[in-house]
Amino acid sequence: MYAPVIGLEVHLHLKTRTKMFCGCTLAYGDPPNTHVCPVCLGLPGSLPTVNREAVEKGLMLALALHAEIPPLTQFHRKNYFYPDLPKNYQISQYDRPIGSGGFLEVGGRRIGIKRIHLEEDAGKSLHPDGDRTLVDLNRAGAPLVELVTEPEIESPEEAREFLVRLQAIARALGVSDASPEEGKMRADVNVSLRREDGELGTKVEIKNLNSFKSVQRALEYEIRRQERILRTGGRVVQATLGFDEGGGKTFVMRTKETESDYRYFPEPDLPPFRVEKAWLDALRARLPELPDQRARRYVEAGVRAYDAEILAYDLELAPFFDEAMKSGADPQKLANWLNADVRGYLTQRGVAIGETGLTPANLAKLVRLVEGGTITGRVAKEILPEVMAGADPERLVEEKGLKAVTDEGALRELVAKVIAENPQVVEQIRAGKTKAINALLGQVMRATRGTAPPDRVRGLLLEALGVEA
Numbered sequence: 001m002y003a004p005v006i007g008l009e010v011h012l013h014l015k016t017r018t019k020m021f022c023g024c025t026l027a028y029g030d031p032p033n034t035h036v037c038p039v040c041l042g043l044p045g046s047l048p049t050v051n052r053e054a055v056e057k058g059l060m061l062a063l064a065l066h067a068e069i070p071p072l073t074q075f076h077r078k079n080y081f082y083p084d085l086p087k088n089y090q091i092s093q094y095d096r097p098i099g100s101g102g103f104l105e106v107g108g109r110r111i112g113i114k115r116i117h118l119e120e121d122a123g124k125s126l127h128p129d130g131d132r133t134l135v136d137l138n139r140a141g142a143p144l145v146e147l148v149t150e151p152e153i154e155s156p157e158e159a160r161e162f163l164v165r166l167q168a169i170a171r172a173l174g175v176s177d178a179s180p181e182e183g184k185m186r187a188d189v190n191v192s193l194r195r196e197d198g199e200l201g202t203k204v205e206i207k208n209l210n211s212f213k214s215v216q217r218a219l220e221y222e223i224r225r226q227e228r229i230l231r232t233g234g235r236v237v238q239a240t241l242g243f244d245e246g247g248g249k250t251f252v253m254r255t256k257e258t259e260s261d262y263r264y265f266p267e268p269d270l271p272p273f274r275v276e277k278a279w280l281d282a283l284r285a286r287l288p289e290l291p292d293q294r295a296r297r298y299v300e301a302g303v304r305a306y307d308a309e310i311l312a313y314d315l316e317l318a319p320f321f322d323e324a325m326k327s328g329a330d331p332q333k334l335a336n337w338l339n340a341d342v343r344g345y346l347t348q349r350g351v352a353i354g355e356t357g358l359t360p361a362n363l364a365k366l367v368r369l370v371e372g373g374t375i376t377g378r379v380a381k382e383i384l385p386e387v388m389a390g391a392d393p394e395r396l397v398e399e400k401g402l403k404a405v406t407d408e409g410a411l412r413e414l415v416a417k418v419i420a421e422n423p424q425v426v427e428q429i430r431a432g433k434t435k436a437i438n439a440l441l442g443q444v445m446r447a448t449r450g451t452a453p454p455d456r457v458r459g460l461l462l463e464a465l466g467v468e469a
Helices: 052-064 156-173 212-231 277-286 291-300 305-312 317-325 331-349 360-371 377-388 393-400 408-421 423-430 434-447 454-465
Strands: 002-013 076-079 089-092 099-106 109-120 124-126 134-136 143-149 185-195 204-209 239-244 249-255
Touching (some): 002 156, 002 212, 052 099, 052 109, 052 156, 052 277, 089 109, 099 156, 109 156, 156 212, 156 291, 185 212, 204 249, 212 239, 212 249, 291 305, 305 331, 317 360, 331 360, 331 377, 360 377, 360 393, 377 393, 408 434, 408 454, 423 434, 423 454, 434 454
Parallel strands (some): 204 239
Antiparallel strands (some): 002 185, 076 089, 099 109
């Protein structure tokens, strides 16, 4: 039996106006090489200057992740050659990062964070055909924060959930758009297998994963691959792997570099700088309510922990839920509708809640109509598409005559009629096949257009048939 040991290296593009070490504008999607200067091109004689906004955003993320902030931090040169790295080195951080020793909770378990450091991005290589490689340096020098976890993630699913939560935190802080589809959140994964006796296997790294789903799929495949090798007496070779999205398989890109290959040394053009306590206190004061804090608030309001976490980490639904709660509807029932029916509607149509006509007030009205017995849950589900388009649920119920049938006499008459028309079903029920009562219940509900309370109809049927539930 083998247990996976997984670590993540996550790069987040910081949401700043200019690059990390120069004044070039950060603009995505502009013509190639239109936002470059001698500094980000690495021309001789050019000198970098530190982007204070990027440092502050990196520090805010470190604070939100409970990291320890050192009083003195420093930049280093990380030396390697790549076509889209104009200086042939990257300004990064080595033994004095801006944060270390933090954690992020996933499923009630703390995943340790080894380090959080600042660095600059490389450019982008383009391959318009098989014979040419073109280089766009608009992205070269863009500010990044790299987060390295401890090797404490235990499954591909947990790795994916870690990334989902980190994305929500970065967006809540406003430090990064954290959108994988735009390359603003990228993850490399390290994975090895541990034997039952505790011996740890050889680690491999999988790079260039462009979505959370890809991270999970690549890990699932690589874990199976390593298991096959070890079970047949083979040896896993340390290497850097890529992931073929179409084939769903990893492949070898190159043998893995070691730390010494990068020849780190202090950046001579940037002196170390101090992170003063007053600066950190000011940044702490700017921290917004974070998803884990929001989840605790929802639980205190009466929402189940599971539903609270789902909503708290959804930065579109959470503000909507907060506004809907002000209308006085039951928080758990509101959460049920948002997490199930509303989310299902949005997913099916591929839209965000802000692209619909649904308002927090109308959702609260719909929930209260069901809570108060004015309409049945079935009716509420039927009119939901119209409510999502902007219709007032109270007006819809009045105009369509959808109020729940509560006249006891009328319900009893309808129940008696359905029983009389279905002697064979009645015989099955009295013979012990009580599930057959659903057929009668369905007929009553159709006759009332779903406006009769299902539980009350079931009770009247059982009573009329003289059968116990």
